[in-house]
Amino acid sequence: MSVSQNKNSAGKSEFMRSLMSRFESFKRTFYFLTRSPLAVTGLIITIFYILLAIFGDFFVRGNPWTMVQVLEYNGQYIYNTPLPPSSTFPFGTTYGGYDIFNGIIKGARVDEGVAAIIVITGALTGVILGSIAGYFGGIIDDIVMRVTDVFLSIPGLVLLIAFMAILGRKLEILVFGFIVIWWPGYTRIIRGQVLSLRELKYVEASKAAGASAFRIITKHLIPNAIYPVFVQVSLDFGNVILSLATLDYLGFGFAGQNLAEWGNIIGLATHGASGVLSIENYPWTVTIPGLVILIFVLSLNFLGDGLRDVLDPKMRR
Amino acid sequence: MKLYVYIIRRLLLMIPVLLGVVAITFALSHVNINLLISEYEGRIHTAQARQAVINALHLNGNFLEQYLYYVVAVFTGNWGYTAPSDIDPGSPVVLEFMRRFPPTAELAIVATLIMVALSLPLGILSAVKKDRLVDQATRLLAMFFYSIPVFWFGLLVILIIGPGSKIVPPWLQDSGTGQLNFQKYAIVLKNGVYTLAPWAVQGGLSRPTGFLVIDTALYGDWPAFLDALKHLMYPSIVVGVTSFGVFVRYLRSSMLETLGQDFIRTAKSKGVPEKYVIKKHARRNSLGPTTTIMGLTIAGLLAGVVVTENIFGWPGMGTWLYDAAVSDDLVSIIATTFVFTIIIVIANLIVDILYAYLDPRVRLE
Numbered sequence: 001m002s003v004s005q006n007k008n009s010a011g012k013s014e015f016m017r018s019l020m021s022r023f024e025s026f027k028r029t030f031y032f033l034t035r036s037p038l039a040v041t042g043l044i045i046t047i048f049y050i051l052l053a054i055f056g057d058f059f060v061r062g063n064p065w066t067m068v069q070v071l072e073y074n075g076q077y078i079y080n081t082p083l084p085p086s087s088t089f090p091f092g093t094t095y096g097g098y099d100i101f102n103g104i105i106k107g108a109r110v111d112e113g114v115a116a117i118i119v120i121t122g123a124l125t126g127v128i129l130g131s132i133a134g135y136f137g138g139i140i141d142d143i144v145m146r147v148t149d150v151f152l153s154i155p156g157l158v159l160l161i162a163f164m165a166i167l168g169r170k171l172e173i174l175v176f177g178f179i180v181i182w183w184p185g186y187t188r189i190i191r192g193q194v195l196s197l198r199e200l201k202y203v204e205a206s207k208a209a210g211a212s213a214f215r216i217i218t219k220h221l222i223p224n225a226i227y228p229v230f231v232q233v234s235l236d237f238g239n240v241i242l243s244l245a246t247l248d249y250l251g252f253g254f255a256g257q258n259l260a261e262w263g264n265i266i267g268l269a270t271h272g273a274s275g276v277l278s279i280e281n282y283p284w285t286v287t288i289p290g291l292v293i294l295i296f297v298l299s300l301n302f303l304g305d306g307l308r309d310v311l312d313p314k315m316r317r
Numbered sequence: 318m319k320l321y322v323y324i325i326r327r328l329l330l331m332i333p334v335l336l337g338v339v340a341i342t343f344a345l346s347h348v349n350i351n352l353l354i355s356e357y358e359g360r361i362h363t364a365q366a367r368q369a370v371i372n373a374l375h376l377n378g379n380f381l382e383q384y385l386y387y388v389v390a391v392f393t394g395n396w397g398y399t400a401p402s403d404i405d406p407g408s409p410v411v412l413e414f415m416r417r418f419p420p421t422a423e424l425a426i427v428a429t430l431i432m433v434a435l436s437l438p439l440g441i442l443s444a445v446k447k448d449r450l451v452d453q454a455t456r457l458l459a460m461f462f463y464s465i466p467v468f469w470f471g472l473l474v475i476l477i478i479g480p481g482s483k484i485v486p487p488w489l490q491d492s493g494t495g496q497l498n499f500q501k502y503a504i505v506l507k508n509g510v511y512t513l514a515p516w517a518v519q520g521g522l523s524r525p526t527g528f529l530v531i532d533t534a535l536y537g538d539w540p541a542f543l544d545a546l547k548h549l550m551y552p553s554i555v556v557g558v559t560s561f562g563v564f565v566r567y568l569r570s571s572m573l574e575t576l577g578q579d580f581i582r583t584a585k586s587k588g589v590p591e592k593y594v595i596k597k598h599a600r601r602n603s604l605g606p607t608t609t610i611m612g613l614t615i616a617g618l619l620a621g622v623v624v625t626e627n628i629f630g631w632p633g634m635g636t637w638l639y640d641a642a643v644s645d646d647l648v649s650i651i652a653t654t655f656v657f658t659i660i661i662v663i664a665n666l667i668v669d670i671l672y673a674y675l676d677p678r679v680r681l682e
Binding site (some may be wrong): 111149153164246250257270286290293294301302305 | 333337338341345346348349352431456457460461463464465466467468469472473474475479482586594612613616617619620623624627638639641642643645650651653654657658661665
């Protein structure tokens with residue numbers, strides 16, 4: 001009885017202590033992050049975009065296709081003619097009377113939501129497979145690494161287009177295709193970390209104490225090997241958004257061209273008209289949605305770069 | 318280990334990767350079997366036609382049997398036929414591949430050259446002047462082009478260079494899409510008589526190499542050559558510039574690592590000028606590790622090529638993939654996926670052999 005009680009209380013205090021130390025290390029990381037102006041800029045813009053995705057819907061109502069209801073504007077028939085930015089349409093309209101500002105706000109939720117799903121599931125798959133391959137080694141390691149070799153040699157965009165064309169343009173197919181592309185990177189990162197960690201004394205001690213492989217991996221290896229994955233996630237989030245926009249621009253996104261998505265808005269401007277060259281008359285239909293993508297991806301990369309510098313002790317010196 | 322032993326080992330390591338790639342394309346082509354069958358059936362959707370296709374493609378055997386037939390077909394060059402349409406009866410995929418591959422290769426090679434030409438000086442400069450203004454500016458620039466959507470950058474370039482643009486002078490402007498306006502150059506005025514140009518054959522240019530710039534130069538048609546160069550320049554700039562960011566990043570960190578090593582300090586302390594230390598000692602040693610990421614860089618570059626070809630109307634593999642995906646041409650989709658993958662596998666092989674040649678320590682592993 002007393003033994004179990006003892007164990008219980010020790011477990012609790014240990015948990016509190018580990019939480020405190022994690023908080024301390026987070027505070028230190030955050031302090032070093034705020035030393036770099038670029039990383040702070042990236043962080044602020046990223047937070048702004050995430051807030052936009054969460055709360056944007058409450059402030060900007062209606063759907064982007066406003067022009068279908070408002071056929072006349074300043075005595076001009078504007079159903080099919082893009083309008084330059086004005087006070088009514090802050091970012092202008094694109095073909096079919098699509099309100100770009102509204103579309104961008106609505107698109108933030110779609111883009112960031114899908115990208116978050118993709119990155120998190122991809123990272124999870126990679127972390128699980130990579131830690132198993134790194135810990136057990138031998139034939140499992142060989143198989144997993146050969147499979148990542150195969151997937152790393154397929155250009156992601158090509159495989160995604162093939163997936164969407166063959167299996168159908170659906171959200172679950174898109175997410176599955178992205179995971180197929182993205183897991184090998186994470187697997188390699190975490191495997192490299194685990195390979196060096198598993199030789200350390202505390203892992204050996206834990207093994208000698210009779211801990212199971214599951215416990216060692218989840219309790220000792222993954223928490224210590226996870227930091228490079230955070231960096232990679234923040235960098236990949238931008239890459240996923242770029243690929244997503246590219247796919248939608250080409251017309252291989254999910255849910256078709258009417259979905260409010262950043263790449264789709266540019267696609268509307270070029271495919272909705274008679275061709276790419278007609279955008280010369282309406283440059284804002286292309287430049288503004290592209291800038292929105294660029295700023296977000298750039299700030300994510302600033303953040304990721306800053307995180308890498310902070311989490312890599314060699315660079316912190 | 319001798320170099321040829323390393324090469325043989327590396328080639329043997331390629332076999333599982335190749336089999337894996339074939340397995341993926343097999344899965345892709347057989348997962349939606351109705352699409353495959355309906356493509357070959359054409360307009361006649363009868364039970365007999367369906368059965369004939371199934372028999373011809375060996376789709377009625379068990380899984381292993383099908384895979385075996387598939388692998389044999391892939392490695393004997395029997396890649397099937399492109400989907401027929403109203404104007405095109407469909408042709409062997411291999412022929413289509415021969416037609417589509419050279420433009421993509423041309424674009425990718427020039428883009429790679431631009432990428433390397435941009436990133437080598439920038440990466441070295443940024444490492445040598447670490448944390449100075451040049452370094453910060455270079456890193457910012459690399460990150461900017463790393464984050465830019467390729468298709469958007471291509472559209473911006475079209476906005477800038479399009480006909481009637483006020484930004485660039487007329488001789489830099491470009492109108493029309495694709496590679497060349499063949500009608501413009503096919504008929505030439507010779508001794509007062511309009512005749513066909515020597516390279517003009519039915520259906521366009523006679524292509525000894527398939528590379529537009531080389532072909533026009535071979536025939537000595539300089540106006541066409543300059544025009545071809547102009548058409549090639551913009552898409553390759555778009556691809557090269559959007560993919561050099563990763564390379565600069567790796568080169569910088571590799572260079573920094575080399576600069577921190579003992580032999581650099583020795584060279585400096587014995588009085589070797591800074592210029593020679595960087596040129597002779599540091600640069601050579603940091604280029605080796607950087608070549609290893611060349612394979613990954615080329616994978617990213619090819620993705621850029623697919624998009625850029627679509628935007629500039631470049632008649633290569635990317636446009637083929639796009640057209641095939643739009644018209645549900647399954648065989649062509651699989652073929653392009655396979656070819657792009659093989660390009661990367663071969664690029665990785667070449668890079669690894671090159672690295673082993675440059676740095677003999679690699680061969681010891």
